[in-house]
Amino acid sequence: MQLRITTGGTVLCIYGEAIDLGGLGTLAIRRGSMVEPTSAGEWTADLSPVAGPLLGPFASRSLALAAEQAWLQQHWLDGVS
Numbered sequence: 001m002q003l004r005i006t007t008g009g010t011v012l013c014i015y016g017e018a019i020d021l022g023g024l025g026t027l028a029i030r031r032g033s034m035v036e037p038t039s040a041g042e043w044t045a046d047l048s049p050v051a052g053p054l055l056g057p058f059a060s061r062s063l064a065l066a067a068e069q070a071w072l073q074q075h076w077l078d079g080v081s
Helices: 061-077
Strands: 003-005 011-013 034-037 043-046 054-058
Touching: 034 061, 043 061, 054 061
Parallel strands: none
Antiparallel strands: 003 011, 034 043, 043 054
């Protein structure tokens, strides 16, 4: 799990349960995307909550989740100033 600490002291991460984030202070958790099934039985990752694209469709939910995490890592977490 990668943590990014901004110059203002805010800790950013893609949520996971590898560590207890509550130990870092008051939490403000927000949704970065929505992984949802399509009517055709495929999956998409909608990253509009962080001004991102709609990814997919993917053949499985796990592929959509992996694409979601990769996009968030590259474009949101690594790109935040």
